[in-house]
Amino acid sequence: MGSLFRASKTLKSQKYLSLLLTFSNFPPFASIFTLNDSRFGVAHDFCSNSRQNSIDLAQYSPERIRNFSIIAHVDHGKSTLADRLLELTGTIKRGHGQPQYLDKLQVSLYWSCALLSKVERERGITVKAQTATMFHKCNHNGSNTKDVDKAPTFLLNLIDTPGHVDFSYEVSRSLAACQGALLVVDAVQGVQAQTVANFYLAFESNLAIIPVINKIDQPTADPDRVKAQLKSMFDLEPSECLLTSAKTGLGLEQVLPSVIDRIPHPPGNTSSPLRMLLLDSYYDEYKGVICHVAIVDGMLCKGDKISSAATGYTYEVADVGIMHPELTPTGVLLTGQVGYIVSGMRSTKEARVGDTLHHNRFSVEPLPGFKPARHMVFSGLYPADGSDFEALNHAIERLTCNDASVSVTKESSSALGLGFRCGFLGLLHMDVFHQRLEQEHGAHVISTVPTVPYIFEYSDGSKVQVQNPAMLPSDPKKRVTASWEPTVLATIIFPSEYVGPVITLCSERRGQQLEYSFMDSQRAFMKYRLPLREIVVDFYNELKSITSGYASFDYEDSDYQESDLVKLDILLNGQAVDAMSTIVHKLKAQRVGRELVDKLKKFIDRQMFEITIQAAIGTKVIARETISAMRKNVLAKCYGGDVTRKKKLLEKQKEGKKRMKRIGSVDIPQEAFHELLKVS
Numbered sequence: 001m002g003s004l005f006r007a008s009k010t011l012k013s014q015k016y017l018s019l020l021l022t023f024s025n026f027p028p029f030a031s032i033f034t035l036n037d038s039r040f041g042v043a044h045d046f047c048s049n050s051r052q053n054s055i056d057l058a059q060y061s062p063e064r065i066r067n068f069s070i071i072a073h074v075d076h077g078k079s080t081l082a083d084r085l086l087e088l089t090g091t092i093k094r095g096h097g098q099p100q101y102l103d104k105l106q107v108s109l110y111w112s113c114a115l116l117s118k119v120e121r122e123r124g125i126t127v128k129a130q131t132a133t134m135f136h137k138c139n140h141n142g143s144n145t146k147d148v149d150k151a152p153t154f155l156l157n158l159i160d161t162p163g164h165v166d167f168s169y170e171v172s173r174s175l176a177a178c179q180g181a182l183l184v185v186d187a188v189q190g191v192q193a194q195t196v197a198n199f200y201l202a203f204e205s206n207l208a209i210i211p212v213i214n215k216i217d218q219p220t221a222d223p224d225r226v227k228a229q230l231k232s233m234f235d236l237e238p239s240e241c242l243l244t245s246a247k248t249g250l251g252l253e254q255v256l257p258s259v260i261d262r263i264p265h266p267p268g269n270t271s272s273p274l275r276m277l278l279l280d281s282y283y284d285e286y287k288g289v290i291c292h293v294a295i296v297d298g299m300l301c302k303g304d305k306i307s308s309a310a311t312g313y314t315y316e317v318a319d320v321g322i323m324h325p326e327l328t329p330t331g332v333l334l335t336g337q338v339g340y341i342v343s344g345m346r347s348t349k350e351a352r353v354g355d356t357l358h359h360n361r362f363s364v365e366p367l368p369g370f371k372p373a374r375h376m377v378f379s380g381l382y383p384a385d386g387s388d389f390e391a392l393n394h395a396i397e398r399l400t401c402n403d404a405s406v407s408v409t410k411e412s413s414s415a416l417g418l419g420f421r422c423g424f425l426g427l428l429h430m431d432v433f434h435q436r437l438e439q440e441h442g443a444h445v446i447s448t449v450p451t452v453p454y455i456f457e458y459s460d461g462s463k464v465q466v467q468n469p470a471m472l473p474s475d476p477k478k479r480v481t482a483s484w485e486p487t488v489l490a491t492i493i494f495p496s497e498y499v500g501p502v503i504t505l506c507s508e509r510r511g512q513q514l515e516y517s518f519m520d521s522q523r524a525f526m527k528y529r530l531p532l533r534e535i536v537v538d539f540y541n542e543l544k545s546i547t548s549g550y551a552s553f554d555y556e557d558s559d560y561q562e563s564d565l566v567k568l569d570i571l572l573n574g575q576a577v578d579a580m581s582t583i584v585h586k587l588k589a590q591r592v593g594r595e596l597v598d599k600l601k602k603f604i605d606r607q608m609f610e611i612t613i614q615a616a617i618g619t620k621v622i623a624r625e626t627i628s629a630m631r632k633n634v635l636a637k638c639y640g641g642d643v644t645r646k647k648k649l650l651e652k653q654k655e656g657k658k659r660m661k662r663i664g665s666v667d668i669p670q671e672a673f674h675e676l677l678k679v680s
């Protein structure tokens with residue numbers, strides 16, 4: 001056997017060796033790493049790359065690995081806590097001068113991510129989940145030891161998650177690589193809507209949950225109240241709660257020992273053929289596509305040939321390593337470890353999140369993937385100047401390289417020319433995408449009223465999903481016989497004194513109350529089924545404003561419900577502007593039509609001819625406004641003189657204006673489109 005090992009020093013011979021191992025009784029080499037420590041040095045020869053690197057991952061058998069995530073409601077302090085843990089383990093320097101390291105992880109290396117991170121910092125939110133590997137010396141029972149040298153070192157993979165509801169998809173994919181989660185709750189605000197949503201995501205994924213009550217340094221912090229809430233809502237024991245201040249560092253020393261003690265190690269099988277889960281990917285100018293992966297079974301070495309279970313494509317691993325916190329090559333990744341690979345994929349579209357990658361010489365049972373991202377909001381994006389179409393096309397391609405959750409198809413509008421129909425995870429996601437288009441690519445875009453995916457049934461029995469109001473047929477023979485709209489299950493938590501206004505708001509938005517209770521004497525908890533269309537535009541802002549900013553809100557997709565939907569057209573001088581059409585509930589059509597017409601009147605400048613603005617359902621006009629024409633004083637040069645001459649001049653002007661109205665096109669400023677986005 002020894003000679004067999006020696007013969008396998010090069011990567012080339014590895015291929016033959018693995019074949020030999022498959023047909024012999026020898027355990028495949030991955031198992032050697034964990035079964036017998038004394039053999040590590042020998043086994044290393046299989047993956048000669050691992051020796052070239054300063055970090056030797058062979059020391060970290062699954063028992064010495066913990067993969068965990070930090071989940072919390074927005075702003076409860078996940079990123080700050082993550083930063084402190086990175087500092088505590090020496091992964092980053094204390095006072096590195098960049099607040100929230102995980103949010104800006106790739107700034108120095110990857111310009112495209114840097115700008116995403118700029119958006120994140122400007123808005124103070126996490127958009128993209130990030131991973132960092134840390135090393136921490138600790139006793140097996142989780143106690144920090146005084147005799148540091150004797151304690152084993154653990155490899156900890158920390159996955160930061162976004163807090164905003166739009167990105168709960170990111171949260172669920174981060175959780176797939178974890179065995180435990182720190183559930184961070186603000187000691188002042190207590191349990192909020194996303195705390196509930198994230199708790200259930202983690203609970204359903206069978207993760208060990210460690211409650212962390214953060215911000216205890218705040219003068220109004222009330223950790224006992226939060227402990228009681230956690231007990232009553234999630235049955236989490238008060239004695240299990242950690243009390244911390246990520247800002248001052250208070251209580252942080254208990255966090256990592258608790259992670260090691262309470263979170264199980266990754267369960268994978270070291271001796272099985274390689275199975276790794278593709279968690280995320282992004283495009284780098286120099287290296288190409290970089291994939292974040294979790295090794296579930298077996299091991300991966302640089303130079304290995306791998307295949308995708310989803311696409312069947314084969315790749316050669318050109319680089320492999322961990323995020324420590326920048327990309328750090330290790331040449332190898334072993335069972336239970338989380339890291340990155342560079343494998344020559346041409347575009348992130350080949351890197352399907354949730355895909356199983358395996359050695360191409362073995363066929364394996366694919367791992368359960370994630371739910372694919374569901375696009376909740378669709379909007380048309382058009383270049384403000386039609387000639388910039390190619391530039392916008394290029395900009396969108398570049399952006400979607402790093403954000404595979406945006407769907408893009410080309411479309412054209414008679415009013416705006418060629419453009420794109422894009423699907424987003426939510427309104428914030430759409431906003432962030434716009435902001436990036438403008439900031440990173442200097443693109444000036446006009447976006448159309450956001451819409452949700454409706455389903456329509458026609459008189460000929462066909463059923464179609466409609467993401468663009470312009471897709472509804474104008475052919476009167478093809479009548480709509482039934483329509484359905486997507487709904488969400490919304491969780492709203494707010495101070496009890498605002499119960500009245502919240503119920504009013506939800507009923508105005510056609511909500512159906514499912515649950516209503518009090519978490520404690522101060523906070524109410526409600527569950528509503530709401531049409532998605534009603535929350536994509538301005539619901540959250542309005543909820544915040546009626547509750548003085550204290551309400552929190554989260555939602556999950558639910559079923560489609562039958563609904564009486566109509567297409568509302570906007571006509572300028574009798575011509576429908578397709579880019580301004582929208583689909584609304586019949587009961588709301590009158591109000592929305594009136595609002596749209598009023599808004600447009602404010603934003604369209606007076607022109608040399610009269611402009612009529614109408615809102616119509618089919619041929620029935622339901623709202624109308626007129627912008628009077630600018631009048632040129634054609635009589636300016638007539639001093640006194642014959643009255644018939646003046647009359648003649650005025651008649652001529654009237655004729656000219658008639659012609660203009662007919663042939664003149666109305667200039668619609670960009671702001672008019674932006675204002676329309678806010679009408680719900």
Ligand SMILES: Nc1nc2c(ncn2[C@@H]2O[C@H](COP(=O)(O)OP(=O)(O)OP(=O)(O)O)[C@@H](O)[C@H]2O)c(=O)[nH]1
Nearest residue numbers: 075076077078079080124125126163215245246247
């Ligand atoms: N007083 C106090 N402030 C804190 C503490 N932890 C975080 N903060 C502040 O709370 C704010 C939000 O912190 P973040 O770490 O960005 O919160 P987050 O949960 O990561 O937010 P998202 O990334 O948007 O999901 C920041 O202004 C932090 O400085 C703490 O322990 N005490």
